[in-house]
Amino acid sequence: MVKLLIAYYSSTGNGTKMAHFAQKAAEDFGAEVRLRQIPELAPDVAIDANPLWRKNVEATKDIPIAKSDDLIWADAFVFSSPSRFGVMAAQMKQFMDMQGGLWFAGKLANKAITAFSSAQNAHGGQEEVIQSIYTVAQHWGCLIVPPGYVDEKSYGSGGNPYGTSATITPEGKMVAEDEVDGAINAQVKRLLSITTILAGE
Numbered sequence: 753m754v755k756l757l758i759a760y761y762s763s764t765g766n767g768t769k770m771a772h773f774a775q776k777a778a779e780d781f782g783a784e785v786r787l788r789q790i791p792e793l794a795p796d797v798a799i800d801a802n803p804l805w806r807k808n809v810e811a812t813k814d815i816p817i818a819k820s821d822d823l824i825w826a827d828a829f830v831f832s833s834p835s836r837f838g839v840m841a842a843q844m845k846q847f848m849d850m851q852g853g854l855w856f857a858g859k860l861a862n863k864a865i866t867a868f869s870s871a872q873n874a875h876g877g878q879e880e881v882i883q884s885i886y887t888v889a890q891h892w893g894c895l896i897v898p899p900g901y902v903d904e905k906s907y908g909s910g911g912n913p914y915g916t917s918a919t920i921t922p923e924g925k926m927v928a929e930d931e932v933d934g935a936i937n938a939q940v941k942r943l944l945s946i947t948t949i950l951a952g953e
């Protein structure tokens with residue numbers, strides 16, 4: 753059985769929703785799943801200034817924090833971060849930067865990975881965020897599994913071949929949520945199929 757780590761960062765809950773879409777797809781596939789949130793770095797004063805942010809923190813307090821051990825445990829990774837001026841959130845980068853010891857010991861090599869993102873605009877940097885995650889993954893020696901144009905469900909949320917990209921309205925609502933769910937479903941199942949082949953199962 754493939755072991756999948758879903759490691760996500762989300763401030764206002766859309767990334768949380770995308771991570772749950774990924775969890776559903778992976779469990780449907782028959783994978784063993786660890787859903788983990790990336791630790792928050794922002795101070796309470798910033799979180800309290802945005803009711804959606806505080807709501808997401810409260811709603812996800814039982815989702816465990818991602819640890820290095822989760823990376824060692826997994827055969828495959830889903831990473832997800834919203835756009836922060838076109839790069840991954842600092843929280844996600846900090847988590848990645850904490851893995852130097854694992855990288856040096858070769859413990860991150862040969863893991864399969866795929867990534868998602870969201871932004872307020874349809875072209876608000878999602879592709880750059882996904883590519884920045886893949887850049888780090890290449891340094892780790894991971895095997896990138898993009899959705900490509902393989903499954904027609906990938907087209908529903910804009911057809912980004914690098915990774916599912918959601919658009920979020922200024923009010924914080926995800927555009928075409930069902931289509932994003934479908935695209936994530938196809939992307940995660942493709943990751944798990946490729947991981948199964950790599951494992952020779």
Ligand SMILES: Cc1cc2nc3c(=O)[nH]c(=O)nc-3n(C[C@H](O)[C@H](O)[C@H](O)COP(=O)(O)O)c2cc1C
Binds near residue numbers: 764765834835836875
């Ligand atoms: C500091 C910051 C920078 C952002 N930069 C952009 C941006 O450059 N373009 C854009 O479309 N959205 C930008 N956004 C909006 C976020 O990408 C959007 O809030 C996010 O996708 C929501 O995901 P979440 O609900 O999981 O936190 C930014 C948000 C913050 C807080």
